[in-house]
Amino acid sequence: MNVENFALACRFLPSTYVEQGKQSRKSHENYIKILLEHKKLPVKGWDRSTIEMLLNEISTMDSNNFLGNAGIGEREGRIASPIVVQRHYGLAHGIGRSGDIAAVQPKAAGSSLMMKLTNAMVLDAIRIAGVRSASSCIVVPMATGMSMVLTFLTIKQMRPEAKYIIWPRVDQKSCFKAIFTAGFEPIVIENILVEDELRTDVQMIEKHLKGIPPEQILCIYTTTSCFTPRAPDSLEAIGKLCKEFEIPHVVNNAYGLQSSKCTHLIEQAARSGRLDAFIQSTDKNFMVPVGGAVIAGFDDSFISKISQTYPGRASAAPVMDLFVTLLSMGVEGFKDSLIERKGMYRYLQKRLQQVASAHGERLLVTPNNAISIGITLSSMPTKHATELGSMLFTRNISGARAIAPGVTKQIGSVTFENYGSHYNNYPYAYLTAAAAIGLKKDDVNTFARRLDRVFRKLIKPKQLKLKLENEIISVSSSNSSFRN
Amino acid sequence: MNVENFALACRFLPSTYVEQGKQSRKSHENYIKILLEHKKLPVKGWDRSTIEMLLNEISTMDSNNFLGNAGIGEREGRIASPIVVQRHYGLAHGIGRSGDIAAVQPKAAGSSLMMKLTNAMVLDAIRIAGVRSASSCIVVPMATGMSMVLTFLTIKQMRPEAKYIIWPRVDQKSCFKAIFTAGFEPIVIENILVEDELRTDVQMIEKHLKGIPPEQILCIYTTTSCFTPRAPDSLEAIGKLCKEFEIPHVVNNAYGLQSSKCTHLIEQAARSGRLDAFIQSTDKNFMVPVGGAVIAGFDDSFISKISQTYPGRASAAPVMDLFVTLLSMGVEGFKDSLIERKGMYRYLQKRLQQVASAHGERLLVTPNNAISIGITLSSMPTKHATELGSMLFTRNISGARAIAPGVTKQIGSVTFENYGSHYNNYPYAYLTAAAAIGLKKDDVNTFARRLDRVFRKLIKPKQLKLKLENEIISVSSSNSSFRN
């Protein structure tokens, strides 16, 4: 209510109570004020009512919610279903304009404001996460792979002769497919095995750079966050090569914002070499539903060029999810999540170590991967390793990956040996698990317990059958520990 | 509740009441059964509670909502904010897999089911709208422009030599930009003026087809729905050329599903010639928020190829919006909307005719455009025409477009004269309005009233000032007529 309405409320209530109500409203508005002024993550997370108050204010600013509005165009933000109105807080116009996905829409001032505030808060979060010199970012309503495609297509407009993308192998399909979707040819760089760990073959990259005319190379396309035993790419060394050979450098930092290891690599590569853009998923780093990515970099005009390459408007849903989540986390909540994740990494390592050694296995030694942890599956036949993976899945362990040698896979024009292990000839079957943001101690404990049982079952399946059935029943009848 | 729980409820309630409750549940479930069996739009729209019941069931089927689940991967569908959980009904995994945006996700059986049901219902709606022989479609969480890019990139994989896209001019930026974003060069075909209407220069297209090696042409890229005075392209004639020259044919049917004129053209072109894919916006045809498009066609394997080109997963939000909306509309609701729109077209025409003739103007004669209607602005100076547009905007008329000659615009490598009018040399300034799905009589009346006032104000601005201010006040103090 505005000043006038508060004054009218005095006809119903003693003015001291009205005054307190006014102060209360003011203190909510003060949060909004600080956000608009500072353009940063709030220090402390907001409560639900303040977040929804802002969403409602924003909604009011879009033309489809003007009370006297008459829309006579072909897109007027009409929403047929009340369920849909509600879940989007009445926002209908999406984000962006035909010319630029980061542009302000005349019909949708509110949505545009939400987008700009979200981009500002995400940039702040990126810096807090460790990429301190990042200067610009945009949230796009596409997952990482398609965001890669857009980035490649943008670079293509600046390097029209480019045909090749140099790419150190990482066995994750979407990011590799992005190369073909965008119309390029990959030059795959096999990794080097150092003890258990797979590292970038920087020399091989350099060899290629020397052998191919630079204008034919679109970019070097590296990866930070990945499944063990692969380590993050040697960004700093590659960044230096990119600078030297004047080749763009694009980083797949899918879930790397949550790890100071990955963000440190990015920051270093940008400072000492060249790094044009790093792209990360919103769901994996900020715990929102799948559907968005953040394209960030150190040169505002390049990031702006990407946003201008996007043809037309796009869904505001991933932006709204991020907007709400960042406001509710605040700097404190975000930092706490990062710290908690680090702790969970150590805890997961410890528990896996215990289970592994109880069954004659061991942790993989991969010191550079700060998220994903592996244990060998070398004491059992290969087919058991695969079976172990699916047994975990049917026991409601999601996300564990059992990798056994022998899988050959073709993607586009390229054939990969031992697909899944990032390497043609990895010496062991193994199992990986990730200490990702949001992981809870309960998850780790449940995982460790079930993994232990699966190990036993694989060794003496018959004997344990009865016991396991009991276990399943007890699982389904126990209450969950988390709340609303 | 299942049978067992209903039995237990008899400890609290007389069994006849429990039985009635069971029957009630069964009748809700019966709706779901019919949907799963028929894979079509329900005949009548569903009530809110049944829709939400199904959303909740679907949610339960995704692994992040399994009560005993322990996720130890890098993406486990964790959602940090309860607001976000709620607005997505707990769905977090998006749609698609790395290999195919239309594929089933193991971690997200519920989301996958929702996607498949949505695709099935949309296909049904497309057929009801008039494209009876459409055989396949996918809903993608990108707006029309980016969906065009994806389609072009898919064709590129099959026609690696292709460089050009033949495109009859339509002055809408996003769809044109898509050509550049995908990395192609447009061959722009100027329109032909027939009375007031702009039509496709089919002969010029044929000339180009004869002059360029076919493998260098990616496709002909036509448009159905567009602002008057442009007519939909001559799809049938172009379709025959495409068939003859073996050139793919992609149609921008942005908001054409709502018009039987446009869907008829598509159906005819597909039957008698060649038409590979037609792409439409979900927001403009189904009244959902911006963010999705439907890529549809007549050859399942081609549509499937497009879905396989998409790298990685994507937001499920536009799919959910459509899912909810289609269920709540049903066949009856959807057909009613189409019929109502046709009626509103006639009504808008009538009211515009009245205002126009009162001020010495007239309707543009554009018999082939069944959505957009224009009136001349020839009795006033050009700058007044432009002013009229912005005066309408500040009076809360959104979507009206006042086009005055003289605007030159460069997009990518191409320069357009008189941008906005689809033609280098259109003889009049004019104003357009669209009878789009969801338009209400009140909107038309408000528009006509305000347009009339703006006309008067442009003629005698001073005199009317006082009256207008009063009007603005009365607008803001009147209640809206629509309800929740």
Added chain:
Amino acid sequence: MNVENFALACRFLPSTYVEQGKQSRKSHENYIKILLEHKKLPVKGWDRSTIEMLLNEISTMDSNNFLGNAGIGEREGRIASPIVVQRHYGLAHGIGRSGDIAAVQPKAAGSSLMMKLTNAMVLDAIRIAGVRSASSCIVVPMATGMSMVLTFLTIKQMRPEAKYIIWPRVDQKSCFKAIFTAGFEPIVIENILVEDELRTDVQMIEKHLKGIPPEQILCIYTTTSCFTPRAPDSLEAIGKLCKEFEIPHVVNNAYGLQSSKCTHLIEQAARSGRLDAFIQSTDKNFMVPVGGAVIAGFDDSFISKISQTYPGRASAAPVMDLFVTLLSMGVEGFKDSLIERKGMYRYLQKRLQQVASAHGERLLVTPNNAISIGITLSSMPTKHATELGSMLFTRNISGARAIAPGVTKQIGSVTFENYGSHYNNYPYAYLTAAAAIGLKKDDVNTFARRLDRVFRKLIKPKQLKLKLENEIISVSSSNSSFRN
């Protein structure tokens, strides 16, 4: 957002768009302003977003939602469950104070404002419904029966000698039980049969008034809305007696606000005689969930005395339901509902007439009951009449009442013959149905169709069995026609 925040938004958006957003906010606030100024039902109903905006504003004014508040009392409006927070828009303090249920609470200015605005709008609605000289009302979070008890207890404080309540018989249990609960003894006045209709025996009342010392009579307790064949009581004649004998007059107007017949009787009795309070249900007149009643009258100090008799605070939920509903209806919506109800009365009468005459029955002639309609069940055995009632119930017809003679019922100290028919010796078995607010044509048609089938089945049960089973299936598989 306040002026300051809108100014800050100009750092993100062009100021013209911000200005439009500001205007939009202002037009929402203008609704609130008019409400606060006029203290009446808005002319047109509000849209959902404006209603929720006001609820959120109101919520902000309660101390449990002050951002910096520290509560250290024993009741601080803490809410444990987020579901509960949400469904009450954060309001926790209920309404009223220890001294007065209509008083302003210092900790809950927002809730208090909502209560006062609701009372004001309800008073307006009562006047619109026909009781033009009503001067005061309070919404209490108790259903009609308990509200009667409170009213009786209030009068008792002014008439400490009172023991008896004179009550013309109406066979509705709660309202009669209220007499005993409040600690009084009823003097039951049997009705008079005039043709089919049961009317008040005014002479008998007068006789009692002359025979008992007035200070021993608490009040005369009459009824307007009731099941046919009973007519509303003769309020005007009774009102005159009350005036003459100085006896309070309390009216059970349970669902009578929806009928101009009932409100006219109240208005007349108050003008020409005495009528202290009339009490009506909120659910039956305003289509909200059960739980509230409106106690209204013509003397502010008496109504205020009732509110002061209520000990302590009470639930705000029924007030909020009414607040939301009245805002969304507006004067127009409320009047439309009343008019529609009248039309449905005629339609129900017509359809019942058809079914009745097809089976040798006829409408009861009860010209003074404008809501409830009856048909005779005289052509079938008594036990069939009862069976017919339960057959309708199991066929999902709720609210029809089949009354067969012969039921004896004791309530408190009183024994009623032929309970249900308001009369010791009603000549027919009969069936009643009511044209209540919110009834739809579909309901009437479904009822008529099923009633017709039940009639047939009672005559030749075996033969029709197969057909009926089919019918049940078709019912459960049809979609509902109403929307969200």
Added chain:
Amino acid sequence: MNVENFALACRFLPSTYVEQGKQSRKSHENYIKILLEHKKLPVKGWDRSTIEMLLNEISTMDSNNFLGNAGIGEREGRIASPIVVQRHYGLAHGIGRSGDIAAVQPKAAGSSLMMKLTNAMVLDAIRIAGVRSASSCIVVPMATGMSMVLTFLTIKQMRPEAKYIIWPRVDQKSCFKAIFTAGFEPIVIENILVEDELRTDVQMIEKHLKGIPPEQILCIYTTTSCFTPRAPDSLEAIGKLCKEFEIPHVVNNAYGLQSSKCTHLIEQAARSGRLDAFIQSTDKNFMVPVGGAVIAGFDDSFISKISQTYPGRASAAPVMDLFVTLLSMGVEGFKDSLIERKGMYRYLQKRLQQVASAHGERLLVTPNNAISIGITLSSMPTKHATELGSMLFTRNISGARAIAPGVTKQIGSVTFENYGSHYNNYPYAYLTAAAAIGLKKDDVNTFARRLDRVFRKLIKPKQLKLKLENEIISVSSSNSSFRN
């Protein structure tokens, strides 16, 4: 979805995924099963989705939500506003029937089930809280005061001659007013001062019992939870007198369920003497909005008699709030709250002690009050004591009570000296604060800090002005620490 629908889902999804979805649904349903079987608080709290699933199931069981239902009665559970539908999960019929507020409604099997489950869970919670031999309870949608009235009126039906209620003084208005509202005369028993504490004058009660014919006494009406310096009444001694003199005993246990001290007194009095009913608020003990009370006792038939005295149906809103809250808490959550409260009592005591001694005051010695804590305000003039209270209020400290001698108050026919202090002649002015359920450390700290400042300001107001203004600003700009 039922078995049939899961089978149909296999047309869209691999059957293993469908199977997992089915298991997930089953595990949700298993929670419901355990609830229906055990009729107790679940051990662990439920997650939001399971709670809402059950609410939706319950909703489906009410006739207004039957898909094919046609309602032709005068109350059919129609809800006009979608906002209202949603906030009540479609439930409209309230609880109870005309004969009994705890009876099952034929039209509302779902609502009835919810009510019965809630009563069962509350009884479990009462036992957990310490009243182990409680045998029966009902949740009524009225606050404590009105529930007292209902209880008194019920006893009146069994003791028709009763006129008096014996009541040890407690200065809380509603509970005292209940005596007059129900039509009785209070016999006020002044308390006895023992050190700082006020205790029951049991001898005076006995004296009255001996002097008045027992049939004229309705009951003894005692209090457990109250503001310090009053102690809970001596329930055990009074219970014995009640047993001896055959007088009913009703306990106002307003917020006493949260304190094992109060529940212990109730349990003991019931075991060794007589205690007919104890009544508590739902908001103060279970953190739901104001509006409900629990009437509990040790004799099922007496509690049942109370529920039968209630005339008609009533709001289900307070029941739903409690239902949701108890499910989300579970035994663990409820016990944790109780334990946490005890800890906060000690913490509040410690912090108050510090502030008090810093300003020459001290804690009141009231060893029997385990919730409310007081400090003297003896070093300042009386008017300052009062001012201190309002200064705290304007500084957003709610619930603190500053009591200064000298207030005379009349309620009904009784005049109280020094109202507020439960005693005609309490020696000090003092300030109370309560460690009630849900109190957080932050609240205590904020209170202690502001109290300290207010103390200082009262001593040297001028000097501190500037500092305080700064403080206010810092309060309003700080973010809240709690989350959604």
